[in-house]
Structures are given as C-alpha cells and as structure tokens.
Amino acid sequence: MPRPNSFRASASSCSVGRVDFEEAASALYAASAADFIATRNxxxxxxxxxxxxxxxxxxxxLRKPTVAGWLANLVARERPDDIDDLLALGDEFREATADLDGERLRELTPKRHKLIDKLxxxxxxxxxxxxxxxxxxxxxxxRExxxxxxxxxxxGEAVREGRLSSALRHVGFGVVDESGEPSNITPITDERRQRAQARRAKAGESEKAAADKAAEKESAAEKAKREKAEREQVEREAAEKAEAKQELDDAIAAAEAADATVEDLDSQLSDARDALAEAQEAVHRIGEELDEARKAARAAQKESREARKRYNRL
Structure with missing residues (x-):
C-alpha cells in the first residue's frame, strides 16, 4: 500500500486557520489509504x-477509496493537464457522435487509446x-x-476532482462503480465548479511562484557559476601569460648565450685558420729547404765518388 505518512502534511496544512468542507475533502483524498480514517476523523x-x-x-x-479509486485520485492530482486533455477529447467525441461524423470518430479513436495508455x-x-x-x-x-x-x-468532473472512493466503468446506460452498482456521481454545481477552478488557479499560481523562485535561485546560482568561471578564466590567462613571458625571457637568454658561444668559436676558428696558414707556409718552406738539402747531398755524394775514383787511379 502507499507510504503511510506520504500525505499527512496535506491534512496538517488544513489545520492552520479555518477549513471548509471542500478543502477538507480534497485533503482527505490526498491522504494515503493507511491514514484515511485517522485523517477523516x-x-x-x-x-x-x-x-x-x-x-x-x-x-x-465519505468512504475510504479502493486501490483503483486511490490510484485514479493520485493521477488526477499529479497529472491534471493530462486529465484536462482527456476530458477535452471526450468533448470532441461527443460532438463528432452528435454530428454522426464517422471519419472524425475514426481519427479520434487512436488518440483516445494513446492518451489512456499514457495516463x-x-x-x-x-x-x-x-x-x-x-x-x-x-x-x-x-483504464475503465x-x-x-x-x-x-x-x-470526468468527478475524476478531475480527485475524490473517488471507487473505480468507475461506463456501461450502455451510464456509469457504475466497482461493485457494478450505479455510481453516486452527481453533476457538479456551478458554485462547486467555480470553487474547484479557483482552487486549481490558486494551485497554479503557487506552482508558478515556486517555479519563479526556483528560476531566480537558479539564475543567481548560474550567475555565481558564470562569475566564478570568468575569474578562473582570467586567472588561467594571467598564469599562461606569465608562463609565456618566462619562456620568452629564457629563450632570449639562451639565444644571447648561443650568440656568445658562436662568437667565441668563430674567433677560435679564425685563430686556427691563421695558425693553419702559417703552418702550411712553414711546411712549404721546409719542403723547399728539404729539396735543396737533398740536392746538395746528392751533389756531395757524386763529388765523393769522383774523388774516390781519382784516388784509386793514383
């Protein structure tokens, strides 16, 4: 069965100030089945x-609702717009039936099944x-x-009021309850209808106020969230900018150090090239001197052989 205390607040809310029969009846049928008798008392x-x-x-x-009656009342309270659509569709059915409009009835029938399935x-x-x-x-x-x-x-009006004590079923001559007895539904008076409409309008205003408040709260939360995101974005950009500046400074320092290294190496290379040129010149000069020395040695050796020959002839 339903949660025992799920609708106890409905009855408690009626205890603040005076309460009339209509309000009390609505609160009673909004109570859980387990609390029905205590709430009624x-x-x-x-x-x-x-x-x-x-x-x-x-x-x-007022009688305690059956499970099916309680379920119908629950749907009426929780899905009032869908119930209104159901009753409006009933008006269209009756108009089409009165006009003997078979084509229109065939169009409405799938809608009838679809809406009842949805509910x-x-x-x-x-x-x-x-x-x-x-x-x-x-x-x-x-469904019945x-x-x-x-x-x-x-x-339809009884279902929309959400105060059924029994499920209903339409038979050829009218509406019966779960026991098969003619339902005790009576047409709703203009005064009762007006009061019901006023209650629904008041409930709608309360829901709208709650929705507006929630939207305002959500708007404030969204604003705070947006401002936080903007601050974080600014902080990220500042951090990124500082990091980029540091990287630039490091790159400049590295480039300057590289330039100094290049300049030093270029100087060393120039000195090495000068030393190489001098060494090459010395090599060339020593080579020439070596050639002259070799020629002188060959000439001396030749002269020595000639002198030896002359000595041997004596």
Whole structure:
C-alpha cells in the first residue's frame, strides 16, 4: 500500500486557520489509504470545531477509496493537464457522435487509446513512487475509470476532482462503480465548479511562484557559476601569460648565450685558420729547404765518388 505518512502534511496544512468542507475533502483524498480514517476523523473534528457541523457530518460519510479509486485520485492530482486533455477529447467525441461524423470518430479513436495508455503508464510509475504495487486488475479498473471520464461529463468532473472512493466503468446506460452498482456521481454545481477552478488557479499560481523562485535561485546560482568561471578564466590567462613571458625571457637568454658561444668559436676558428696558414707556409718552406738539402747531398755524394775514383787511379 502507499507510504503511510506520504500525505499527512496535506491534512496538517488544513489545520492552520479555518477549513471548509471542500478543502477538507480534497485533503482527505490526498491522504494515503493507511491514514484515511485517522485523517477523516481529524478533519471532521476540525470542521466541527470551526462551527461547520454539517460539513463534519458529510466528511465522516465519505468512504475510504479502493486501490483503483486511490490510484485514479493520485493521477488526477499529479497529472491534471493530462486529465484536462482527456476530458477535452471526450468533448470532441461527443460532438463528432452528435454530428454522426464517422471519419472524425475514426481519427479520434487512436488518440483516445494513446492518451489512456499514457495516463495508465504514468499511474503505475506514481504508484511505485508511493510504494503501491499495481495489479493487472487494478490497472484495468483504472483504464475503465479513465474511459468513463472521457465518455461521461459528470464522471470526468468527478475524476478531475480527485475524490473517488471507487473505480468507475461506463456501461450502455451510464456509469457504475466497482461493485457494478450505479455510481453516486452527481453533476457538479456551478458554485462547486467555480470553487474547484479557483482552487486549481490558486494551485497554479503557487506552482508558478515556486517555479519563479526556483528560476531566480537558479539564475543567481548560474550567475555565481558564470562569475566564478570568468575569474578562473582570467586567472588561467594571467598564469599562461606569465608562463609565456618566462619562456620568452629564457629563450632570449639562451639565444644571447648561443650568440656568445658562436662568437667565441668563430674567433677560435679564425685563430686556427691563421695558425693553419702559417703552418702550411712553414711546411712549404721546409719542403723547399728539404729539396735543396737533398740536392746538395746528392751533389756531395757524386763529388765523393769522383774523388774516390781519382784516388784509386793514383
């Protein structure tokens, strides 16, 4: 079953100031099934304390919803726009039926199935969120209730009010409850309809205010996030600029050191080239002197041989 305390806050909210029957009934059917009796007693007691004895008596007469009824009420509260679409589609069906417009009815039928499928799937998800498992039988009863809301205007208004005590089913002559008995749905009076519309409008205003506040909060958060990102970007750019400046300084120093090295090596190379030229000149000169010495040695050797010959002839 649903979480026992999931909607206790709804009844508690009615205890602030005076509460009328309509508000009390809405809070009662918003309570979990496990809390239904306790919530009904609490709200009836409050109505009586506020001087509304009739409202207290009427509230005590309200029946605890079946699981299917509770599920239909949950969908009505959580998916009001989809319920409005369902009832609007019902209006189109009735107009097409009154006009005997078969082509229009064939166009609307797939929409009917699609919307009921959508609401049924949403209901299962919502029920699981509340801790309630949905059996195949309950799911079928919910579909029948939604279909009855589409077909019958009074059933549609009852579903939208979210105060069903039983699932509904449309049969040829009207709407019946889960036991097969004619439903006790009565057409909603103009006054009740106006009050219901006023409550929905007030709820819509509250939701809009909450959404605006959340958007404002989100906007402030986004602004802070953007400003932080901008600061971080500036800091990153400054760090990158400082790093680039350091790299430039290092590169300049390295280039200057390289230039000095090149200049020194160029000087050494020039000195080496001068020394090489002098050495080459000395080599050439010594070579020439060596050639002259060799010639003189050969001449002396020749003269020595001639002198030896002359000596031997004596």
């Amino acid at each position: 609490e709200l009836a007691k409050q109505l009586k304390a506020d001087g509304d004895q009739l409202g207290s008596t009427r509230l005590k007469a 049924s799937k949403s209901a299962i998800g919502l029920a699981e969120r509340e801790g309630q498992k949905v059996s195949a039988d309950v799911a079928q009863k919910l 209730t939604l279909d009855a809301a589409l077909v019958d205007p009074s059933a």
